Amino acid sequence: MALFKKKEKKKGNRKVTVPENLWIKCDNCREIIYRREVERNLKVCPKCNYHFRITVDERISSLIDEGTFEEFDADLESVDILGFVDTKKYTDRLAEAKRKSKRNEAVVTGRGKINGMDVVIAVFDFAFLGGSMGCVVGEKVTRAIEEATRREVPLIIVSASGGARMQEGTLSLMQMAKTSAAMKRFHDAGLPYISILTDPTTGGVAASFAMQGDVIISEPGALIGFAGPRVIEQTIMQKLPEGFQRAEFLLEKGMVDMIVPRTEMKETVSKLLGYMYRGEKKRASGKNG
Amino acid sequence: MVGQYLEFERPIVELENRLEELRRRSEVEEGDFSKEIEKLEKKIETIKREVYGNLNRWQITQLARHPDRPYTLDYVKMIFSDFIEIHGDRLFRDDPSIVAGFGEIEGRKVVLVGQQKGRTTKDKLYRNFGMPHPEGYRKALRAMKLAEKFSLPVLTFVDTPGAYPGIGAEERGQAEAIARNIMEMAGLKTPIVVAIIGEGGSGGALALGVGDRILMMEYAIYSVISPEGCASILWKDAGKGETAAEIMKISARDLEKFGIVDVVVEEPEGGAHRNPEAAAENLKREILSALDELEGMKIEEIVNKRYEKYRKIGEFKGGGK
Numbered sequence: 001m002a003l004f005k006k007k008e009k010k011k012g013n014r015k016v017t018v019p020e021n022l023w024i025k026c027d028n029c030r031e032i033i034y035r036r037e038v039e040r041n042l043k044v045c046p047k048c049n050y051h052f053r054i055t056v057d058e059r060i061s062s063l064i065d066e067g068t069f070e071e072f073d074a075d076l077e078s079v080d081i082l083g084f085v086d087t088k089k090y091t092d093r094l095a096e097a098k099r100k101s102k103r104n105e106a107v108v109t110g111r112g113k114i115n116g117m118d119v120v121i122a123v124f125d126f127a128f129l130g131g132s133m134g135c136v137v138g139e140k141v142t143r144a145i146e147e148a149t150r151r152e153v154p155l156i157i158v159s160a161s162g163g164a165r166m167q168e169g170t171l172s173l174m175q176m177a178k179t180s181a182a183m184k185r186f187h188d189a190g191l192p193y194i195s196i197l198t199d200p201t202t203g204g205v206a207a208s209f210a211m212q213g214d215v216i217i218s219e220p221g222a223l224i225g226f227a228g229p230r231v232i233e234q235t236i237m238q239k240l241p242e243g244f245q246r247a248e249f250l251l252e253k254g255m256v257d258m259i260v261p262r263t264e265m266k267e268t269v270s271k272l273l274g275y276m277y278r279g280e281k282k283r284a285s286g287k288n289g
Numbered sequence: 290m291v292g293q294y295l296e297f298e299r300p301i302v303e304l305e306n307r308l309e310e311l312r313r314r315s316e317v318e319e320g321d322f323s324k325e326i327e328k329l330e331k332k333i334e335t336i337k338r339e340v341y342g343n344l345n346r347w348q349i350t351q352l353a354r355h356p357d358r359p360y361t362l363d364y365v366k367m368i369f370s371d372f373i374e375i376h377g378d379r380l381f382r383d384d385p386s387i388v389a390g391f392g393e394i395e396g397r398k399v400v401l402v403g404q405q406k407g408r409t410t411k412d413k414l415y416r417n418f419g420m421p422h423p424e425g426y427r428k429a430l431r432a433m434k435l436a437e438k439f440s441l442p443v444l445t446f447v448d449t450p451g452a453y454p455g456i457g458a459e460e461r462g463q464a465e466a467i468a469r470n471i472m473e474m475a476g477l478k479t480p481i482v483v484a485i486i487g488e489g490g491s492g493g494a495l496a497l498g499v500g501d502r503i504l505m506m507e508y509a510i511y512s513v514i515s516p517e518g519c520a521s522i523l524w525k526d527a528g529k530g531e532t533a534a535e536i537m538k539i540s541a542r543d544l545e546k547f548g549i550v551d552v553v554v555e556e557p558e559g560g561a562h563r564n565p566e567a568a569a570e571n572l573k574r575e576i577l578s579a580l581d582e583l584e585g586m587k588i589e590e591i592v593n594k595r596y597e598k599y600r601k602i603g604e605f606k607g608g609g610k
């Protein structure tokens with residue numbers, strides 16, 4: 001115990017001499033970069049434009065006007081429907097994810113303003129069980145879509161997910177149908193939905209609302225696809241080409257509309273909505289007149 | 290006796306072989322075999338009831354994938370009086386892992402869409418093991434839009450290990466194709482009856498699986514990921530499929546309890562492949578009854594009820610539910 005403590009202290013000292021807090025190493029270009037600079041740049045590497053994963057709060061503040069965000073349904077919590085135990089209990093996995101994220105689930109939904117325009121937004125947290133969609137994620141996304149439909153405001157979903165959550169079985173799969181049914185009504189109401197894909201967006205989330213946007217935007221370098229690369233490699237028994245399923249590949253294949261760096265995302269979304277949305281009252285008078 | 294049997298059926302098969310042998314001997318040899326035959330028949334009945342009456346989810350999975358199990362076009366032959374197949378998505382190519390067309394059941398005209406597996410090696414490759422590419426799903430949607438346009442109900446047969454995970458499939462937007470089908474089916478202005486006849490493999494199954502009445506054959510499975518896939522992720526061991534099948538609760542009876550499946554269609558003892566005509570008869574009866582129910586309803590009511598059906602699927606706590 002004492003030895004352990006000593007070691008820890010030593011490590012702590014080392015931290016002071018080598019200021020890890022001030023400098024970080026880019027996962028992509030391996031350059032040592034000034035942390036403050038990265039943070040000011042919305043966690044995009046100033047040297048190579050690599051987009052680090054960011055937290056839900058960071059994402060919301062990068063898109064939504066300061067002080068305007070109001071969260072929906074933060075109290076919804078997952079239940080262990082199947083009594084699921086693998087190497088760990090599902091309930092333990094949930095508890096751990098909740099403790100680490102200080103939130104109840106893998107998606108945060110709410111309303112706020114983008115340059116003064118009312119929107120409903122959903123943001124995925126990949127750190128929470130891989131952003132997987134179980135009943136609560138499906139329910140929160142569905143409620144957010146319904147709320148946007150009711151308020152007649154644009155919808156933004158920032159996806160980051162490995163897909164449907166295995167631990168809730170076929171009920172997870174059905175969340176793809178539930179969210180898509182709500183999305184159908186939203187589209188039928190003539191409202192704009194901008195889907196923002198971030199690293200990674202695959203499986204059941206990619207194969208439902210993430211690919212149902214009027215305009216689909218991706219962050220640079222994001223992995224996007226139905227099947228994960230490992231599953232594909234196992235199936236076809238060959239190595240995948242470099243850059244396969246990355247945002248740039250999807251743009252080339254016509255599956256996303258544009259790749260937008262994080263630092264320009266808010267302005268791009270705002271500009272697009274300016275074309276696609278004329279406000280709830282104008283829409284109504286347009287319909288009547 | 291069927292051509293291919295499963296490991297858990299071995300005790301039955303052994304007794305059945307003995308019975309056959311006994312019957313043959315009784316024809317050519319002197320002596321009375323009737324008592325022995327009767328005894329053996331009773332024993333077979335008992336052991337069948339034991340085995341087939343207590344199938345676990347892994348055994349059901351094996352039945353759902355049985356090489357002799359009736360596939361979409363087998364049911365079409367047995368159930369439909371007429372079927373005209375249509376081909377192609379008008380964008381890339383025709384995908385033979387999905388069949389679509391106009392058909393007639395007992396005088397009722399429908400549009401049928403279903404995944405199709407192959408029986409022989411050559412046919413399996415041609416049908417890509419029932420694993421569709423995006424163009425298959427786009428053909429399916431094209432057929433469903435025809436149904437909407439001409440006010441015909443849609444009938445889908447789901448039988449796929451999953452959407453194909455390959456390079457071309459990804460390049461051509463597998464996720465987009467599935468996402469579009471699910472969304473369009475949710476709002477399609479014509480009745481949709483879905484029958485899960487074999488394997489309901491994840492999003493690739495759901496892309497033909499949104500509807501007003503969900504029928505499921507008794508020994509079909511429907512899951513978010515294959516048991517082997519689940520096992521290889523959670524235990525890093527695809528061999529633990531049996532455990533995964535149990536824990537994911539993927540049988541028709543399980544899904545009926547969760548409100549995902551409306552009607553469980555009974556299969557003959559030992560599975561549909563042991564008596565395909567009987568299985569087809571049961572399926573046909575349930576299809577007709579579902580079509581009858583929906584026929585009397587206004588289309589707005591049908592679409593609204595479809596919305597409510599999916600809207601309420603899910604279990605959680607908090608949020609006033």
Ligand SMILES: [Zn+2]
Pocket residue numbers: 026027028029030031045046047048049050
């Ligand atoms: Zn870098």
